Amino acid sequence: MSVPKRTLQILGLGTYNAAKHPRVRILLDGLAEAGHRVQEVNAPLDLPTAARVEALRRPWRLPQLGLNVLRLWVHIARGAWRARRSQRPDVVVVGYLGHFDVVLARLLFPRTTIVLDHLIFAADTARDRGTSSRVALRLLSLLDAVAMRCASVIVLDTEEHRTMVPSSLRSRTVVVPVGAPQEWFSAAHGATEAGLENLTVVFYGLFTPLQGAPVIGEAIRILHRTGCRARFTLVGTGQDASEVKRQVAGIDTVTWHDWLEESALRDLVVASDVALGIFGTGEKAQRVVPNKVYQGAAAGCAIVTSDTPPQRRALKAAAIFVAPGDAASLASELHRLNQDASALRTLRVAASTRAMEAFQPAMVVQPLLARLLPRPTEG
Numbered sequence: 001m002s003v004p005k006r007t008l009q010i011l012g013l014g015t016y017n018a019a020k021h022p023r024v025r026i027l028l029d030g031l032a033e034a035g036h037r038v039q040e041v042n043a044p045l046d047l048p049t050a051a052r053v054e055a056l057r058r059p060w061r062l063p064q065l066g067l068n069v070l071r072l073w074v075h076i077a078r079g080a081w082r083a084r085r086s087q088r089p090d091v092v093v094v095g096y097l098g099h100f101d102v103v104l105a106r107l108l109f110p111r112t113t114i115v116l117d118h119l120i121f122a123a124d125t126a127r128d129r130g131t132s133s134r135v136a137l138r139l140l141s142l143l144d145a146v147a148m149r150c151a152s153v154i155v156l157d158t159e160e161h162r163t164m165v166p167s168s169l170r171s172r173t174v175v176v177p178v179g180a181p182q183e184w185f186s187a188a189h190g191a192t193e194a195g196l197e198n199l200t201v202v203f204y205g206l207f208t209p210l211q212g213a214p215v216i217g218e219a220i221r222i223l224h225r226t227g228c229r230a231r232f233t234l235v236g237t238g239q240d241a242s243e244v245k246r247q248v249a250g251i252d253t254v255t256w257h258d259w260l261e262e263s264a265l266r267d268l269v270v271a272s273d274v275a276l277g278i279f280g281t282g283e284k285a286q287r288v289v290p291n292k293v294y295q296g297a298a299a300g301c302a303i304v305t306s307d308t309p310p311q312r313r314a315l316k317a318a319a320i321f322v323a324p325g326d327a328a329s330l331a332s333e334l335h336r337l338n339q340d341a342s343a344l345r346t347l348r349v350a351a352s353t354r355a356m357e358a359f360q361p362a363m364v365v366q367p368l369l370a371r372l373l374p375r376p377t378e379g
Contacts, residue, residue: 006373008036008090011083013105015045015072016095019262022181022291023119024095027155029182030365031093039089041079043072069100076101080108091115091372099147106150113372116151118144119178121164128210128284129239148172153371158310160287174371177314178291179364180298180355187270188300188352198253199230199338202272202301204265204292207238211290212279212306214240217247218327223335224251230338233268235260269299273344274337277305281325289314297355302347304333318354320347 010031018025032038045068083089093115094102102116123140131137148154148165154173156162162173207213213234220232234244235257248254260268269275275296278285289310296303297318305311307321320337322329337344357363 005035008372009087010036010038010091010093011080011089012038012040012042012093012095013076013080013108014095014098014101015043015069015076016098016101017044017046018042018095019044021096022262023178024093024117026179026181026361027093027095027117027176027365027368030179030361030363031369033362034365034369037087039083041076041083042095043075043079045069045072066100073104076104077108084109088112093117094151096120099143102147102150113152114150115153115155115368115372116147117155118148118151118161119155119157121161124164124284128282129208153368155368158287158289159313160310164287174367176368177359177364178289178294179359179361180291180294182361184266184269184295184298185355185360187266188298199274199334199344200272201230201232201274201276201334202235202269202296203232203276204235204260204269205238205278205290207236207241207244209239209282210278210280210285210288211240212281212285212325213244214247215279215325215327215330216276217244219331219334220248220251220254222327222331224253226331226335228335228338229253230334231255233257233272235265235268266295266299269296269301272299272301273348274304274334275299275301277303277311277319279306279322279324279326279330285324286310293319294355294359297351298359300348300352302337302344303351304330304337314358315351315354318347318350 233255277293303319306324
């Protein structure tokens with residue numbers, strides 16, 4: 001006979017900021033939608049992602065980051081104590097950038113299943129951003145190792161990231177796609193499609209090397225030289241932003257926002273025809289499927305991104321893939337979409353359909369639930 005379904009008591013814990021980094025919200029919402037009881041003990045670290053990443057790239061700044069985290073841990077520890085007294089959780093979920101928080105979670109709940117959303121490896125991120133110091137990279141590798149050893153279940157976003165986990169810990173891993181928040185699907189559902197004039201294209205991010213933003217800048221220059229009037233909105237600041245600003249200077253079809261709040265960003269993407277993914281050529285760019293790809297598909301945009309194995313697996317036939325670093329190919333595909341309303345519409349429908357089928361919170365958490373719950377057996 002079948003084993004009755006068990007309702008899990010799940011606690012989201014840490015200094016994560018779900019408004020800025022929706023991954024943890026997707027996980028918790030998906031678990032709640034699956035019928036499990038979810039509560040949170042969360043004291044968001046008010047530090048921009050770029051500053052967190054910079055601390056990883058320059059490890060001598062980690063002590064200051066650690067002090068800021070410690071101040072918040074006092075509040076988290078109090079909340080965890082109350083949660084434990086009212087209903088001891090079966091599972092504690094530590095959100096994105098939880099390298100420190102997972103240590104606290106293990107101390108507070110020594111015999112509880114701890115799930116670490118290990119979306120980035122500290123050493124890998126620092127290396128991608130230009131850190132070459134062996135000492136720094138070793139320290140960050142140690143930070144990664146400690147964090148993973150504190151976890152009962154290590155959640156990765158791609159198979160390529162799973163292979164980076166030490167073999168001794170790989171049995172703890174599970175791959176869970178990033179997905180998109182439900183609000184992006186709802187916003188797309190309520191949108192009305194405007195008539196095609198000139199293609200509208202959006203890119204947003206931290207302008208880090210893996211994103212390959214200068215490839216986008218060069219593609220915009222190519223299109224401008226050909227007289228194509230496709231309109232681009234670029235959102236964000238970061239390492240490569242100044243170079244891209246030089247590339248697009250004087251091009252009147254480009255609008256730039258240093259950043260937008262989540263609702264405004266979502267509205268912008270929903271109103272766009274095409275959402276651009278990543279185009280970097282580095283090793284890290286070969287291992288990720290970025291948030292913007294999932295969100296753009298959920299928003300009903302056509303997706304144009306780099307041709308990498310994890311993005312092929314995630315999007316299947318619901319995107320246009322161009323070689324990493326190939327600005328000419330990117331420009332050519334955007335020019336084609338600007339000229340072909342039927343192809344654009346077909347691609348938008350394909351991306352939206354793929355998102356509905358695979359990127360909603362309740363769907364992306366299924367591999368995690370399979371690890372947390374016993375499989376039904378027949379007797």
